[in-house]
Amino acid sequence: MTNLADNLTATASRHGQRPAVRLGDSVLTYAQLQDQAQRVATMLKDRGIGPGDRVGLVLPNVLEFPVLFYGALSVGAIVVPMNPLLKDREVQYYLEDSGAQIVFAWKDTAGEAGKAAAAVGIECVRVDPADFADQLSAFDPTTEVVSRADDDTVVLLYTSGTTGQPKGAELTHFNMMSNAAVTAETLTHLTEDDMVMGCLPLFHCFGLTCGLNASVLSGSCLALIPRFDPIEALETIQGAQVSIFIGVPTMYARMLNAEGRENFDVSSLRSCISGGSAMPVEVMKNFESAFDCIILEGYGLSETSPVACFNQPGMERKTGTIGVPVRGVEMKLVDDDDNDVPVGEIGEIAIKGEPVMKGYWGRPEATREAIRDGWFHSGDLAEQDADGYFTIVDRKKDLIIRGGFNVYPREVEEALYEHEAVAEAAVVGIANDDLGEEIGAAVALKAGSSIDAEALREFAKDRVAAYKYPRNVWIVDELPKGPTGKILRREISAPEDALN
Structure with a gap:
C-alpha cells in the first residue's frame, strides 16, 4: 500500500527548507508545498471528495499546480489534468467522460472551464495567485495521506485523440512511482542540488513524471515556465542555474535558432533529455555543439507513464536511436499478426512492464485492442539493431x-x-x-x-x-x-x- 503523495511527505521531512518549485522570483519550499497541499486535502474532504473520486485540473505551469495535484492525491483522489487552452465543450467532454466531481481552473481560462462545469453540474474553483493562499488558510492541514493500492488509479491522462475521441489512460500509483524513480535514478541521476527545467506542461505525462514527480522524489527544484518561449527558457537556465533540461525536439530547435542565444550563460547544464517525438539528428548535433552538452534521447507514451526506452548514462549513446528499454520494461517489435520481427526489420513497438497503464478509462474494448497478452501496442514503427537499440521509423498511421x-x-x-x-x-x-x-x-x-x-x-x-x-x-x-x-x-x- 502506497500513495504517490508519500514522496512529498518524505522529501519535506528531509529537505523542508529547500526550494521545491519556483516561477520567476516566487518560490515554494518543500515545507510550504506540503503545507498548502495538506490544506487542499482538507478543502476537498470538506466537499466530500475522497478515494477514487476524480478531480479536474485546468492549469498551466504555475506554483498552484503541484499544490493542487499533491493535495488531491493525499485524499486518494484521481487527478484529471487538462490543457488550459481547451474550450468549454472540450473541458465538458473530459469532465463527463471521467465523471469528475470538481474542477480547479486557472484565472485566465476559468470562464471556459466554468461553463463546462455548469453544464455538467459540478463546482469550478477559480485559482488566482492573488488570493489562493488566503483561500487555503481557511482550512487546517490534513497531515494523513490516504493509503492506496499499487494498482489504484492516480491520474487519467487523456491521449491526443489522433483517431476518434480522446481516451483517458489510467495510470496507477505504482506506474508513476516506478517511472519517476527510473527518471531520477537512471536517466538524470537527480539530487537535491539539481535545478530541473519545468517547461514541459505538467498536464502532460512527460512533464508530470519526468519534471514534477521525479523532482519531488529527489528533492530537486523545478523551475517552471507557464508557456514555452526560447528566450524565456534561456533566461531561466542562466538565472536559475538549471542543471537538467527536459524537453521535446522543437524546444531544442527553437533555443538553437533563437536570436542572441550566444549571449546567455548556459554552462550550468549537465544533462539534457529529449522525448515526445524523434529528434532530428542535425538539430541534436548543432545543439550539442552550440550548448556544449549531451542530449540523451528516449521514447515513451502517456500509456507508459511515459518513459519506456532511452539512451542511458553510462551506456553507449547511439545518435538517432531511442536507446534500450529502461529498468522494469520489456520491448519488442511485432508485425500485423503480433509475430516477433527479426533484428533489422521494421515492426510495431510492443511494451510490457512496470509503467504500462491499467487501461483506458471506461473503454474495455479499446483496452483489449491496445493491450494483448500483457503487451501494449504503441502504433509506432521501429527497427532494432544487433545491440538491442531501437530506432523510431514513424507512427504507423503516419x-x-x-x-x-x-x-x-x-x-x-x-x-x-x-x-x-x-x-x-x-x-x-x-x-x-x-x-x-x-x-x-x-x-x-x-x-x-x-x-x-x-x-x-x-x-x-x-x-x-x-x-x-x-x-x-x-x-x-x-x-x-x-x-x-x-x-x-x-x-x-x-x-x-x-x-x-
Whole structure:
C-alpha cells in the first residue's frame, strides 16, 4: 500500500527548507508545498471528495499546480489534468467522460472551464495567485495521506485523440512511482542540488513524471515556465542555474535558432533529455555543439507513464536511436499478426512492464485492442539493431504509401533538416488519384533565412530515393504543434498553389 503523495511527505521531512518549485522570483519550499497541499486535502474532504473520486485540473505551469495535484492525491483522489487552452465543450467532454466531481481552473481560462462545469453540474474553483493562499488558510492541514493500492488509479491522462475521441489512460500509483524513480535514478541521476527545467506542461505525462514527480522524489527544484518561449527558457537556465533540461525536439530547435542565444550563460547544464517525438539528428548535433552538452534521447507514451526506452548514462549513446528499454520494461517489435520481427526489420513497438497503464478509462474494448497478452501496442514503427537499440521509423498511421512503396516521413524530414535554412519540417501524405498518396512537405525557415520551395525540393531530391522526395513543398511561418510542442502532422494540409 502506497500513495504517490508519500514522496512529498518524505522529501519535506528531509529537505523542508529547500526550494521545491519556483516561477520567476516566487518560490515554494518543500515545507510550504506540503503545507498548502495538506490544506487542499482538507478543502476537498470538506466537499466530500475522497478515494477514487476524480478531480479536474485546468492549469498551466504555475506554483498552484503541484499544490493542487499533491493535495488531491493525499485524499486518494484521481487527478484529471487538462490543457488550459481547451474550450468549454472540450473541458465538458473530459469532465463527463471521467465523471469528475470538481474542477480547479486557472484565472485566465476559468470562464471556459466554468461553463463546462455548469453544464455538467459540478463546482469550478477559480485559482488566482492573488488570493489562493488566503483561500487555503481557511482550512487546517490534513497531515494523513490516504493509503492506496499499487494498482489504484492516480491520474487519467487523456491521449491526443489522433483517431476518434480522446481516451483517458489510467495510470496507477505504482506506474508513476516506478517511472519517476527510473527518471531520477537512471536517466538524470537527480539530487537535491539539481535545478530541473519545468517547461514541459505538467498536464502532460512527460512533464508530470519526468519534471514534477521525479523532482519531488529527489528533492530537486523545478523551475517552471507557464508557456514555452526560447528566450524565456534561456533566461531561466542562466538565472536559475538549471542543471537538467527536459524537453521535446522543437524546444531544442527553437533555443538553437533563437536570436542572441550566444549571449546567455548556459554552462550550468549537465544533462539534457529529449522525448515526445524523434529528434532530428542535425538539430541534436548543432545543439550539442552550440550548448556544449549531451542530449540523451528516449521514447515513451502517456500509456507508459511515459518513459519506456532511452539512451542511458553510462551506456553507449547511439545518435538517432531511442536507446534500450529502461529498468522494469520489456520491448519488442511485432508485425500485423503480433509475430516477433527479426533484428533489422521494421515492426510495431510492443511494451510490457512496470509503467504500462491499467487501461483506458471506461473503454474495455479499446483496452483489449491496445493491450494483448500483457503487451501494449504503441502504433509506432521501429527497427532494432544487433545491440538491442531501437530506432523510431514513424507512427504507423503516419506511414505514406506512394505507388505501392512505403515512405516514412521522418526519413524525408531528416534530409530537409540538413539544409541550413530549415528550422522545422513536417512531411505528410497527399491524396493522389494515380499513386494513392504523394509526398508533401511543410517547412518553416530560420529567422533571417530565405529559400524557395523549388530549391528545397531539389535539395531533398538529391538526398533520398526518387519515390521519397517531396513533390509538393510549401513554406509556412510555423508548424502546428500540440501542448508539448510536438509537431502535429494531422493538422497539416497542402495549399492549393503547392500542389503539382
